[in-house]
Amino acid sequence: MPTGTRRPTFVFAPVVEWRANRLQDPVAKLRFLKQASRRRAQVYDAIRLKEPWQLRIVFMAIALLFFPKHTVSDANSVYAEQLAALNLNATEKFAMVWMVDRNKGYEVYSNGLRVETKYEMPAEEKHQGVFRRYEKETLAQQQIAHPVGIIYHTTESHILPFEQAETKRMQLLGENLIYYVRGKRAYHYVIDRFGRVFRVVPENEEAYHAGYSVWANGDSVYVNLNQSFLAVSFEAQTRDADDQPTVSPAQIHSARVLTDMLRSKYRISGLNCVTHAQVSVNPSNMLIGDHTDWAGNFPFVEMGLRDNYEIPTAGLYAFGLEYDQHYMKSTGVRLWKGLVLAEEQLRQDATSHGLPLATYRRYRQNKLREMLEALKAKGAPEETN
Ligand SMILES: [Zn+2]
Structure with a gap:
C-alpha cells in the first residue's frame, strides 16, 4: 500500500536529470557526448549478442534517454518484435480447484x-x-x-x-x-x-x-x-x-x-x-x-x-x-x-x-x-x- 512522495514535474528517468545538470558545463558536455557514443556501441552490441533481456532493456532505456531520434526509431523495431513475442492472446489454462x-x-x-x-x-x-x-x-x-x-x-x-x-x-x-x-x-x-x-x-x-x-x-x-x-x-x-x-x-x-x-x-x-x-x-x-x-x-x-x-x-x-x-x-x-x-x-x-x-x-x-x-x-x- 505505500504511497510515494509525488513530484510535480515530469522526469523521464533519474538519468535524464543527471544528464541535464551535466550539460550546463561545456567541458562536461563534450565528455558526455564521447561517453554517449561509446554507450551507443554497447547498445548495438547488446542487441547483436542477444544479451539477457534484462540487460538489453537497461541498454534500450539508456539508448532512449541519451540518443537522438533516429536511434529511438531503430530501438522501436526491437520493441515491436518483443511486443509481438509476448503473445498476449495465447489460450490460458486454468487449474481445476474445488x-x-x-x-x-x-x-x-x-x-x-x-x-x-x-x-x-x-x-x-x-x-x-x-x-x-x-x-x-x-x-x-x-x-x-x-x-x-x-x-x-x-x-x-x-x-x-x-x-x-x-x-x-x-x-x-x-x-x-x-x-x-x-x-x-x-x-x-x-x-x-x-x-x-x-x-x-x-x-x-x-x-x-x-x-x-x-x-x-x-x-x-x-x-x-x-x-x-x-x-x-x-x-x-x-x-x-x-x-x-x-x-x-x-x-x-x-x-x-x-x-x-x-x-x-x-x-x-x-x-x-x-x-x-x-x-x-x-x-x-x-x-x-x-x-x-x-x-x-x-x-x-x-x-x-x-x-x-x-x-x-x-x-x-x-x-x-x-x-x-x-x-x-x-x-x-x-x-x-x-x-x-x-x-x-x-x-x-x-x-x-x-x-x-x-x-x-x-x-x-x-x-x-x-x-x-x-x-x-x-x-x-x-x-x-
Ligand atoms: Zn497496496
Missing part, C-alpha cells in the same frame, strides 16, 4: 488451500460489488457477475524477524493486523507471516484497496479496480527500492494455491493478476505508480503465473499516462520492460489511429477523465489514495 470441506472457521480446497474464515466480515447488501468492464474505444460499460482480476499488495505493517523465538509476538501482530484490515475493509485476503490465508472481506463485496487505478486486457479496460478486482495482501513491508519486500516460502505457496482457486472459480485471466504498483494512478498529474507496493520482485513465476512485469503497463498505453523519477526508483528492471513495451504499444496504436503520438496520448488521457467523471456522476465514492 471446495472439499467447509466448517465453522475454515474452508479446505482440493489443491490443499485452507482459508481461515473466523475473521470474515458478515455479508452486507450495501457493499455488494459492482463488477464492470469497459470497451477500450467506445467506453461502453458491461456489468459482469464476478471479479475479473487480482491485485497483490503488501500490508506495510510492522514486521519482526522470522525466528522461532518471535512466534508469539508475530501471532499477536498478525491478529492485530487482521482487525485493522477489517476496520478499513482494506483487502479480501491477507496472508500472514506463517502462510495462513485469512478471508476478511467476502469476495462478492467491495474492498477499499486499489484507490485510483487502471488496467487493461485486450479490448477491455478497467477503471478504479475496487469495483472489479480482488485484493490479496501479504503481511510484509517494502524497504527501499532495491530491497523489496521479503515473503516466506510458506506465503508464496499459499498465494499460489489461493490464486489458483480464485482463477478456477471466476475464470480470471493470468494477465489480470497484477501488483498494486502496476495499476495505481494519480489522475491529477496523469502519472502512474501513486502506490508502489510490489513495484519489483513479485514472485509471479513461483506462483504459477507468467512474469507479468514484462507485459505492457496498461496505464501507459490504454490511458496515455506517464511516469516520473520516483516511480523509476521504486521499480525494478523487470517492470521497466513493461514500461518500454507499453510505450511501443502506444506508438503503434497512435499510428493505427493516424495520429501523432502526443495527440493520441492526450486523446487517451481524455478517455480516462471522461470515465472518472462518469463514475463520479453515477455517485461512485471518490477514490482516495
Whole structure:
C-alpha cells in the first residue's frame, strides 16, 4: 500500500536529470557526448549478442534517454518484435480447484488451500460489488457477475524477524493486523507471516484497496479496480527500492494455491493478476505508480503465473499516462520492460489511429477523465489514495 512522495514535474528517468545538470558545463558536455557514443556501441552490441533481456532493456532505456531520434526509431523495431513475442492472446489454462470441506472457521480446497474464515466480515447488501468492464474505444460499460482480476499488495505493517523465538509476538501482530484490515475493509485476503490465508472481506463485496487505478486486457479496460478486482495482501513491508519486500516460502505457496482457486472459480485471466504498483494512478498529474507496493520482485513465476512485469503497463498505453523519477526508483528492471513495451504499444496504436503520438496520448488521457467523471456522476465514492 505505500504511497510515494509525488513530484510535480515530469522526469523521464533519474538519468535524464543527471544528464541535464551535466550539460550546463561545456567541458562536461563534450565528455558526455564521447561517453554517449561509446554507450551507443554497447547498445548495438547488446542487441547483436542477444544479451539477457534484462540487460538489453537497461541498454534500450539508456539508448532512449541519451540518443537522438533516429536511434529511438531503430530501438522501436526491437520493441515491436518483443511486443509481438509476448503473445498476449495465447489460450490460458486454468487449474481445476474445488471446495472439499467447509466448517465453522475454515474452508479446505482440493489443491490443499485452507482459508481461515473466523475473521470474515458478515455479508452486507450495501457493499455488494459492482463488477464492470469497459470497451477500450467506445467506453461502453458491461456489468459482469464476478471479479475479473487480482491485485497483490503488501500490508506495510510492522514486521519482526522470522525466528522461532518471535512466534508469539508475530501471532499477536498478525491478529492485530487482521482487525485493522477489517476496520478499513482494506483487502479480501491477507496472508500472514506463517502462510495462513485469512478471508476478511467476502469476495462478492467491495474492498477499499486499489484507490485510483487502471488496467487493461485486450479490448477491455478497467477503471478504479475496487469495483472489479480482488485484493490479496501479504503481511510484509517494502524497504527501499532495491530491497523489496521479503515473503516466506510458506506465503508464496499459499498465494499460489489461493490464486489458483480464485482463477478456477471466476475464470480470471493470468494477465489480470497484477501488483498494486502496476495499476495505481494519480489522475491529477496523469502519472502512474501513486502506490508502489510490489513495484519489483513479485514472485509471479513461483506462483504459477507468467512474469507479468514484462507485459505492457496498461496505464501507459490504454490511458496515455506517464511516469516520473520516483516511480523509476521504486521499480525494478523487470517492470521497466513493461514500461518500454507499453510505450511501443502506444506508438503503434497512435499510428493505427493516424495520429501523432502526443495527440493520441492526450486523446487517451481524455478517455480516462471522461470515465472518472462518469463514475463520479453515477455517485461512485471518490477514490482516495
Ligand atoms: Zn497496496
